[in-house]
Amino acid sequence: MEFVAIVEALALLEYGVFILICGHARGRHGVPAPATTGNAAFERAFRVQMNTLEQLVIFLPGLLLFALYASAPWAAALGLVFILGRALYARSYLTDPARRGPGFGITLLANGALLLGGLIGAIVELL
Amino acid sequence: MEFVAIVEALALLEYGVFILICGHARGRHGVPAPATTGNAAFERAFRVQMNTLEQLVIFLPGLLLFALYASAPWAAALGLVFILGRALYARSYLTDPARRGPGFGITLLANGALLLGGLIGAIVELL
């Protein structure tokens, strides 16, 4: 389970980097709080952070469910795929939102596999 | 605890469906990323997703705390109430935001019961 914990912490560190990028863009492009719109570059950084938050809410419990009811090593592996997919997503979104597809798809697949694998594993455990 | 894990996974699957509905609305109503405003139907789908995210952040730990420190079967039951309340909330919000009250109230009650029950259970455990 330590590997799973490390992958979980790394995913959160990556998210922390997205928060810092977004905060930096707020200052650099002059978007005063509480506004979250008004500059396209800031809005991209904000959406990278928000979309990652939206996905983490599935990822974090999904990772644990998969580790507990399916396989801890595979949970860690799928977690790494999620982290790499998010890095690709952020890189392409910040350049051009239209190119966010592949990175988004990779994290969606990893997330779906973790959640469904965890759900199926828990159901099998019950039978 | 398997029942609790299954209810947790089902709540996340429901949230995943709200994400898909929101993504579909983005395409259908022509709201290009990173915008999150500009079309009322998209904004409703976006708020259903976001509000569910806001509630899940209480629900997921609350469910676990209640299962650990109060009662696992009752945690699963309250979790199902949350899921059904969210479905009602989404259905009514997507039709007419003014009607979101009952569904919102049901999930708020389930969430409050899970969190306060878990908190009281943990305090009692300590005494």
Place this chain on the structure above:
Amino acid sequence: MEFVAIVEALALLEYGVFILICGHARGRHGVPAPATTGNAAFERAFRVQMNTLEQLVIFLPGLLLFALYASAPWAAALGLVFILGRALYARSYLTDPARRGPGFGITLLANGALLLGGLIGAIVELL
């Protein structure tokens, strides 16, 4: 671990209070759903809630990782620092967004300490 569970529940209760403040501001300042902009006082309350959500997604797993792999009592203590920092953040942001710095910094430090401490603890456990 009961202390950690209690701190976790208290942080979620604080977040619940921010949700209620935001909902109250929506009604009081006449911002009909699904809008999240249009009135500065409502936008501040909304950002307090959203930013706390953004931070909780790191805080909740970080608290557990730190409690499991570093120290449960210190996790609870850092968790209390987070809760107090958030209260300060909310108070100052609702008055004047420009003054949100100190409260934000305190929660960021607590969050960083929990996450990095948990990560290092898990790595040490592995060695």
